[in-house]
Amino acid sequence: MKQQSRDYTKPELIACCGAREIRDYDVVLVGTGFPTMCANIATHTHAPNARLMQESGVYDAQPKRPALSVGDPCLNPGAAMIGTLVDIMGMFLQAGWVDVGFLSGSQVDKYGNINTTAIGDYDNPKSRLPGSGGANPIGSLARRVLIIALHDTRRLAERVNFITTPGYIDGPGAREKWGLPADTGPEVIITNKAVLRFDKATGEAYLATYHPDTSIEEVRENTPWDLKVVDDVHETEPPTEEELRVLREVLDPSRKLSAYERRGYV
Amino acid sequence: MTKVVTMKEAVAEHVNDGDFLFIGGYICRTPFAAIHEIIRQGKRELTLTRSNAADDFDMMIGAGVVKRFIATFLSLGFFGLGRCYRRSIEKGIPHKIEVEEYTNLSLPMMLMAGAMGMPFVPVKDMAGSDLMNVKSFMGDNKYKMIDSPFDGSPTIVVPALNPDVAIIHVQQADELGNAQVWGIGGDCQVGANAAKKVIVSCERIVSRDIIGKDPSRTIVPDFRVVAVVEEPFGAHPGYTPGFYDVDFTFGYQYQQASNTVESFQEFLDEWVFGLNSRAEYIQHYIERFGYSAFKGLQAEFDYGYPVSYTY
Structure with a gap:
């Protein structure tokens, strides 16, 4: 019987939700911050044979502190391989070897499309965001795409105003029409209020679990589309003692994850 | 003949107004000494490219030396959005740069095509996204949709890129330019070899004999x-x-300084215009932050097996 803890923060819960999506022997292409933390919890608990890589060229890094970017110096010592962008994004991702792509999004819509390019009109944006980076190819080509986002009516959208990274685009059949590889696409959106999964028939995200201090009503109120609720909807399972121990003692002793509380992940 | 020169000489001789530059780096090995020199010399109307641009590109945009940016991404990483990049795009300060948007798959592939002498290269990303709908200075040549000549399937092809000049920073090089790196590669090797000319900035110049002790590390050969x-x-x-x-x-x-036009200018005055060379930069750094801060950044050593190629 797994020991569940009552003493945890919201970012820790989110990180554990992400970790649980990773299966043993998965090859995982991770972005910075949250995704890396999630994937590392998995490799230290239920998925010891999962392998992580960063687009910058690093495979199976053994960082001594949480990496603050995909080019972080702590990713170099101890890695099994360090190559280049062409190696990771071309030889591994484009060639079809990546099981899980792990992204976070500024704005995510009900089809799992992500906008990290601009808020407002593209030519005269209200906010210019960084752009695709590795997100578009990861979202296009990884078999299962995991997305982390903040849950409010600004960050979630019925339709993003710019599709930087395709999810199910405009619904069923769209990825196939555009020639994206079969059996790829978003698997889950993990937010600070809930876990949304995708109905592969409609391409739409639905409510799978809601976090312990929220409710179905609160989640639906903060979702700007008519969020469908699955029949067996239930509360998100809290972090286990073991997940928290790994997170706090092994991966993040300086509690870098708490920075996400300041960024609104509460 | 040795190719060793000062950064001032390298930039004055080889970087022209209006040039298309590849600038290597990935937080790892960013050629900041060259970037400061380009700003100091007031180069104009440059087109820049690299996958995952950061504070260096942001600074050049803020300093007004950039006209066009073949982009995948620009941020200050842990410190958030690029302030100068935002001001340029959102407010036209100091002017609005033109941006051609690609990704961290398609752009390195375009540089690889350039390095390999291929005219274009198929890529499997961008499909179905709005990256296909926004075209800037490359116009319809940003990409083409073709039917694969082999199986008829719809295929996106993107053009090769051949920058006028590549500037990279590496751990060590010899006097003729054999350049060696270790650690995160980014798109440095394809970017350098795609360019017509390569400027190598390095931590140390070593002999040709030392290069030969581990030739697998060389990413650009001297003749380039x-x-x-x-x-x-x-x-x-x-x-x-x-x-x-x-x-x-x-x-x-840098994040704090780049928050406003005024404090960004003060930052440039202090760290770029107020100094003449990297040696002065190091001296200024030590005066400002103390030798212990400088020393605190230095690497530790944890050697593995040395390599050997000799029989």
Whole structure:
């Protein structure tokens, strides 16, 4: 019987939700911050044979502190391989070897499309965001795409105003029409209020679990589309003692994850 | 004949107004000494490219030397959005740069095609996204949709890129330019070899014999290189494996300084225009932050098996 803890923060819960999506022997292409933390919890608990890589060229890094970017110096010592962008994004991702792509999004819509390019009109944006980076190819080509986002009516959208990274685009059949590889696409959106999964028939995200201090009503109120609720909807399972121990003692002793509380992940 | 020159000479001779530059780096090995020199010399109307641009591109945009940007991404990493990039795009300060949007798959593939002498290259990303709907200065040549000549399937092809000049920072090079790196590669090798001319900035110049002790590390051979500049601490505030760590404190200072036009200008006056060379930069860094801060960034040593190729 797994020991569940009552003493945890919201970012820790989110990180554990992400970790649980990773299966043993998965090859995982991770972005910075949250995704890396999630994937590392998995490799230290239920998925010891999962392998992580960063687009910058690093495979199976053994960082001594949480990496603050995909080019972080702590990713170099101890890695099994360090190559280049062409190696990771071309030889591994484009060639079809990546099981899980792990992204976070500024704005995510009900089809799992992500906008990290601009808020407002593209030519005269209200906010210019960084752009695709590795997100578009990861979202296009990884078999299962995991997305982390903040849950409010600004960050979630019925339709993003710019599709930087395709999810199910405009619904069923769209990825196939555009020639994206079969059996790829978003698997889950993990937010600070809930876990949304995708109905592969409609391409739409639905409510799978809601976090312990929220409710179905609160989640639906903060979702700007008519969020469908699955029949067996239930509360998100809290972090286990073991997940928290790994997170706090092994991966993040300086509690870098708490920075996400300041960024609104509460 | 040695190609060793100062950064001032390398930039004056090989970087022209209006040039298309590849600038290597990935927080790792960013050629900041060259970037400061380009700003100091007031180069104009440059087109820049690299996958995952950061504070260096942001600074050049803020300093007004950039006209066009073949982009995948620009941010200050842990410190958030690029302030100068935002001001340029959102408010036209100092002017609005033109941006052609690609990704961290398609852009390195375009540089690889350029390096390999291929006219274009198929890529499997961008499909179905709005990256296909926004075209800037490359117009319809941003990409083409074709039917694969082999199986008829719809295929996106993107053009090869051949920058006028590539500037990279590496751990060590010899006097003729054989350039060696270790650690995160980014798109440095394809970017350098795609360019017509390569400027190599390095932490140390070593003999040709030392290069030959581990030739697998060489990413650009000497015949492709036009200038070699020895610039210790040349990637700061980025890092160079085996030499010094990333300087988060300085990264934060850049974020704060770049928040407003005025404080950004003060930052340039202090760290770029007020100094003549990287040697003066190091001296100024030590005066401002103390020798212990400088020393604190230096790498530790944890050697593995040395390699050997001899029988």
